[in-house]
Amino acid sequence: MACPFCDEKIKDLTFLESKNFRSVYNISPLLEGHSLIMPKRHVETTFDLNGEELKEMLELTNKTTKLLLKKFGGDGFDWVLMSGDVAGSRIPHTHLHVFPRMKSDGFSDPREFFFKLLEVEKSKDRKGLTSKQLADIVLKLKS
Numbered sequence: 177m178a179c180p181f182c183d184e185k186i187k188d189l190t191f192l193e194s195k196n197f198r199s200v201y202n203i204s205p206l207l208e209g210h211s212l213i214m215p216k217r218h219v220e221t222t223f224d225l226n227g228e229e230l231k232e233m234l235e236l237t238n239k240t241t242k243l244l245l246k247k248f249g250g251d252g253f254d255w256v257l258m259s260g261d262v263a264g265s266r267i268p269h270t271h272l273h274v275f276p277r278m279k280s281d282g283f284s285d286p287r288e289f290f291f292k293l294l295e296v297e298k299s300k301d302r303k304g305l306t307s308k309q310l311a312d313i314v315l316k317l318k319s
């Protein structure tokens with residue numbers, strides 16, 4: 177299977193980048209602002225990143241999170257990184273999920289969000305954004 181994160185199209189979804197990493201808007205966001213930080217080259221797990229790269233990834237993640245909170249108005253955030261099939265990763269190209277969190281998320285216990293998101297992900301209700309919607313969001317995040 178071709179890696180979707182190594183596909184040329186990933187560039188159109190990229191709104192922030194560093195030398196070796198990019199921040200990409202999720203094509204089917206589970207919450208508004210749901211984005212992914214990933215290495216530009218194909219890397220299966222964080223074990224394949226050196227110390228400098230791990231630092232660069234965290235710095236870009238921090239910068240991306242600040243930007244998302246500013247643009248989407250979040251009050252907090254969650255970071256999620258799944259590695260390996262057994263951990264729930266579905267794309268074998270390491271990536272860290274950023275979820276801006278807002279009081280209006282509507283979870284009675286904010287920690288429930290992860291389980292609720294899994295329900296949405298598995299259900300048929302999960303809607304992908306159109307190319308136009310994605311282009312508009314990427315533009316908003318770049319400006």
Ligand SMILES: [Zn+2]
Nearest residue numbers: 179182218269
């Ligand atoms: Zn890849």
